[in-house]
Amino acid sequence: MKQGFFDKLNSIILIAGFGFFTLTLFVVVILPVLDPVNSKPSENLLPYTEEELRGRNLYISEGCWLCHTQFVRPVGGDQERYGQVSEAGETVYDKPHLFGTRRIGPDLARVGKKYSDEWHFQHLFNPRAIVPGSIMPAYTWYFDKDPAKPNKDAKAIVAYLQKLGTGIGRKREAQPAKAENDVKSLINAGKTVFAANCSPCHGQKGVPTLPGAANFTDEEWVHGGRMEDIIHIITQGTPKGMPQWTGRLSDAQIKQAAYFVKSLSPSGKKEMGVE
Amino acid sequence: MQEEVINKDLVKGFIYSSIVWLLIGAFVGLIASLEFFLPDIFKDIPYLQFGRIRQIHVNGVAFAWWGTATFGLIYYVVPKLCARPLINENIAKVHLWLWNITMLFTVITLALGYNQGIEVGEAVWQIDVLVVISFLLLAYNVFGTVFKRKEPHLYVSLWYIMGGIIWSSLNYIIGNFAGVYLVSGVNSADIHGFYLHNTVGILITPMGVAMAYYFLPAATKNPLYSHRLSIIGFWTIAFFYPFTGAHHYLFSPIQTWVQTVAIVTSMMLIIPVWTVVTNFYGTMRGKWHLFPQDFTVKFLIIGNVFYVITCLQGPAQALRSVQPPTHFTDWVVGHAHLAIFGVFTMWLMGIVYYIMPKLTGRELHSKTLGHWHFWLVLIGFSIMALDLWFGGLVEGFQFMRPDIPFIDIIHIMKPFWIIRSIAGLAMFIGFVIFAYNIFMTAKAGKTVS
Numbered sequence: 001m002k003q004g005f006f007d008k009l010n011s012i013i014l015i016a017g018f019g020f021f022t023l024t025l026f027v028v029v030i031l032p033v034l035d036p037v038n039s040k041p042s043e044n045l046l047p048y049t050e051e052e053l054r055g056r057n058l059y060i061s062e063g064c065w066l067c068h069t070q071f072v073r074p075v076g077g078d079q080e081r082y083g084q085v086s087e088a089g090e091t092v093y094d095k096p097h098l099f100g101t102r103r104i105g106p107d108l109a110r111v112g113k114k115y116s117d118e119w120h121f122q123h124l125f126n127p128r129a130i131v132p133g134s135i136m137p138a139y140t141w142y143f144d145k146d147p148a149k150p151n152k153d154a155k156a157i158v159a160y161l162q163k164l165g166t167g168i169g170r171k172r173e174a175q176p177a178k179a180e181n182d183v184k185s186l187i188n189a190g191k192t193v194f195a196a197n198c199s200p201c202h203g204q205k206g207v208p209t210l211p212g213a214a215n216f217t218d219e220e221w222v223h224g225g226r227m228e229d230i231i232h233i234i235t236q237g238t239p240k241g242m243p244q245w246t247g248r249l250s251d252a253q254i255k256q257a258a259y260f261v262k263s264l265s266p267s268g269k270k271e272m273g274v275e
Numbered sequence: 276m277q278e279e280v281i282n283k284d285l286v287k288g289f290i291y292s293s294i295v296w297l298l299i300g301a302f303v304g305l306i307a308s309l310e311f312f313l314p315d316i317f318k319d320i321p322y323l324q325f326g327r328i329r330q331i332h333v334n335g336v337a338f339a340w341w342g343t344a345t346f347g348l349i350y351y352v353v354p355k356l357c358a359r360p361l362i363n364e365n366i367a368k369v370h371l372w373l374w375n376i377t378m379l380f381t382v383i384t385l386a387l388g389y390n391q392g393i394e395v396g397e398a399v400w401q402i403d404v405l406v407v408i409s410f411l412l413l414a415y416n417v418f419g420t421v422f423k424r425k426e427p428h429l430y431v432s433l434w435y436i437m438g439g440i441i442w443s444s445l446n447y448i449i450g451n452f453a454g455v456y457l458v459s460g461v462n463s464a465d466i467h468g469f470y471l472h473n474t475v476g477i478l479i480t481p482m483g484v485a486m487a488y489y490f491l492p493a494a495t496k497n498p499l500y501s502h503r504l505s506i507i508g509f510w511t512i513a514f515f516y517p518f519t520g521a522h523h524y525l526f527s528p529i530q531t532w533v534q535t536v537a538i539v540t541s542m543m544l545i546i547p548v549w550t551v552v553t554n555f556y557g558t559m560r561g562k563w564h565l566f567p568q569d570f571t572v573k574f575l576i577i578g579n580v581f582y583v584i585t586c587l588q589g590p591a592q593a594l595r596s597v598q599p600p601t602h603f604t605d606w607v608v609g610h611a612h613l614a615i616f617g618v619f620t621m622w623l624m625g626i627v628y629y630i631m632p633k634l635t636g637r638e639l640h641s642k643t644l645g646h647w648h649f650w651l652v653l654i655g656f657s658i659m660a661l662d663l664w665f666g667g668l669v670e671g672f673q674f675m676r677p678d679i680p681f682i683d684i685i686h687i688m689k690p691f692w693i694i695r696s697i698a699g700l701a702m703f704i705g706f707v708i709f710a711y712n713i714f715m716t717a718k719a720g721k722t723v724s
Binding site for chain 1 (some may be wrong): 431533
């Protein structure tokens with residue numbers, strides 16, 4: 001078999017080996033990196049604070065980026081679900097990037113300021129208490145046995161999460177995410193669920209028509225007033241006559257109703273940041 | 276009689292340790308899969324959460340199983356094709372120990388939460404340094420032996436091994452150092468896509484194909500069907516593959532032209548796959564009766580079928596119109612398993628069946644166990660792949676409906692995840708049977724007549 005140009009040792013090592021690799025490196029790595037568009041920070045983007053950076057490193061070490069992506073695409077329903085499409089300048093301080101390749105959980109590129117710190121602590125401590133059916137791990141080691149007692153690391157993680165997506169400034173308000181997890185959207189959706197299912201006993205606005213049914217406009221929470229308590233009661237019912245709604249309402253509907261219920265009391269309004 | 280050029284103990288060291296890693300990597304994958312429907316199964320144990328063990332599975336099967344076995348086979352194939360022993364067997368022994376220790380460090384540090392945040396490059400930089408040293412030790416022996424070879428003609432497997440070493444060493448350094456410490460944001464993602472797909476395309480693919488090109492002719496005792504096709508395959512893989520990396524981040528803020536280059540070159544990869552497939556089926560001419568009889572032929576040819584599917588599925592996934600229902604879903608997970616397991620692991624397992632008699636002088640301990648192994652992994656994997664693709668499409672189409680709450684999609688996926696775990700269990704049992712069979716062959720197999 002005659003050895004031609006293509007199976008000579010030098011061709012293989014120098015051209016196919018080093019040559020092609022270097023060519024590709026130049027075209028799809030060096031040229032794009034030299035493009036200044038990728039190094040200019042977005043309008044409102046500040047570098048990470050020390051606490052946020054520590055939180056980010058914990059996010060990396062726990063592998064959160066394996067389930068949660070961080071970029072909103074212009075396709076696939078991303079914008080309606082998550083908000084504004086991600087810009088090149090938003091991740092200028094991200095070393096390394098955390099774009100992600102799999103959505104086992106929702107994208108977090110615009111999760112910043114969507115939920116209160118308290119929501120995040122409750123969710124991190126036991127995701128299933130806040131989102132029934134969630135498969136996210138319970139990060140109990142960041143707490144002193146109680147979601148109300150986050151340690152320094154938990155606070156750092158939440159500080160990091162609260163920054164995500166805030167770098168585009170006013171552009172963010174121009175296109176808020178519709179869908180499921182925005183607190184206001186949840187309360188709005190919950191209003192409909194409540195009216196259809198709960199109002200016969202609890203009244204349209206939480207003042208009960210059925211004697212013995214709970215009043216949601218006061219500050220008395222017999223079975224506990226945390227979000228997870230309310231979700232639990234709606235799901236399981238109580239021995240005193242509140243029915244079980246699991247199976248009759250989806251987990252998402254139960255969550256929406258719980259948000260609406262909580263928003264009916266003065267302290268609930270304050271905690272959730274609504275009127 | 277031909278002078279013995281192989282250091283059998285050296286190759287055995289790599290092969291046996293690789294099988295231990297196969298069991299570990301697969302087992303970790305199995306328990307990770309349980310967390311999808313039993314999320315509290317390891318409650319309060321940080322080291323066993325999905326976010327820590329997922330990369331132990333990936334690094335375990337890609338580097339620790341596949342890498343270790345492949346290094347061993349390189350130390351078998353290179354001396355054979357150069358008709359001389361390795362220029363320095365002691366350095367190869369250092370490589371064996373260094374590599375296994377590096378893999379052990381990788382597993383431990385990942386469980387403890389030390390993580391660079393780069394998929395398939397999670398191990399911290401200290402481990403990266405050890406990996407690069409391993410590559411350099413390998414390069415020294417491979418290139419040294421090739422430069423001093425007694426057989427003047429360079430067989431195709433040697434091109435792929437040499438190219439693979441050059442590409443992988445450069446790629447590993449760029450991905451694990453430049454992509455993590457030198458650049459940020461979109462640039463970091465661009466380098467990561469480059470690194471990630473190069474690991475599959477110009478490390479795993481060339482080495483895997485190199486081995487199949489050697490062991491299929493060896494097992495069938497037929498010459499390779501076409502030298503010219505092997506040239507076309509090699510040069511098109513070398514040219515097109517490194518451009519494709521951005522297909523991992525389509526519709527991200529990476530520049531559109533870079534993404535388009537990635538899509539087009541992903542399509543061009545259809546060329547080399549046809550050369551490889553034609554060459555393998557051509558090499559089987561007149562020897563198809565071996566397919567039911569010979570485990571090596573069985574695994575290599577089935578792996579070849581999966582190779583065709585992988586290299587048609589991959590380009591299709593890179594198309595912009597196919598992205599919305601597939602990207603970010605289990606569909607892609609299915610594709611990844613099709614490549615790393617369906618092609619490259621099936622090939623390696625088949626080659627182990629071939630090489631054990633050569634290394635130990637003993638016949639396979641049990642053909643029955645071999646059949647159990649084959650069918651368990653084939654059926655288990657087929658169910659897993661179909662489950663991930665169907666589930667992935669269900670997931671993807673629901674992602675596209677923003678009125679469907681995310682948590683409702685999780686509920687719909689749970690049955691698919693349960694099926695995946697059952698399929699994975701079947702595969703794991705198959706691996707255990709394989710490991711037992713190989714172990715018994717080494718200890719007590721009948722001497723080859």
